Amino acid sequence: MARIMIVDDAEFMRMIIRDILLMHGHEVVAEVNDGEEAIQIYLEVKPDIVLMDIIMPDMDGKEALQKILIMDPEAKIVICSSIGQQAFITESMKIGAMGFIVKPFEPDGMLDVIRKIAEPN
Numbered sequence: 001m002a003r004i005m006i007v008d009d010a011e012f013m014r015m016i017i018r019d020i021l022l023m024h025g026h027e028v029v030a031e032v033n034d035g036e037e038a039i040q041i042y043l044e045v046k047p048d049i050v051l052m053d054i055i056m057p058d059m060d061g062k063e064a065l066q067k068i069l070i071m072d073p074e075a076k077i078v079i080c081s082s083i084g085q086q087a088f089i090t091e092s093m094k095i096g097a098m099g100f101i102v103k104p105f106e107p108d109g110m111l112d113v114i115r116k117i118a119e120p121n
Helices: 011-023 035-045 061-071 086-095 107-118
Strands: 003-007 027-032 049-053 077-082 099-103
Touching (some): 003 035, 011 027, 035 061, 086 099, 099 107
16 A cells, blocks of 8 residues: 655645545555645655645645655656646646546545556556
């Protein structure tokens, strides 16, 4: 199972994602509020996958995505975005995100994205 870092400014969303991941055998190695904090602890926890919100205060997910990929070009980052933010998703995929989850999401949909990214090709 995957070691996952959750990056979202909404505590309730982190809790929902964490509970789903833990119920399905994944390990949550870190939970952070924004992109700035994600960059600071990414190398400490070295997660298999980062689930990152796109709209956050201080540093948004797009900028954090770019900076993490500079530090670790092998980073596996999944963008989580609300409906209606298609342009952000498209731009994030061009930068190097490996997948996206549209909020609100079904647990199975999120787990499918994680499974596809976590499994070696």
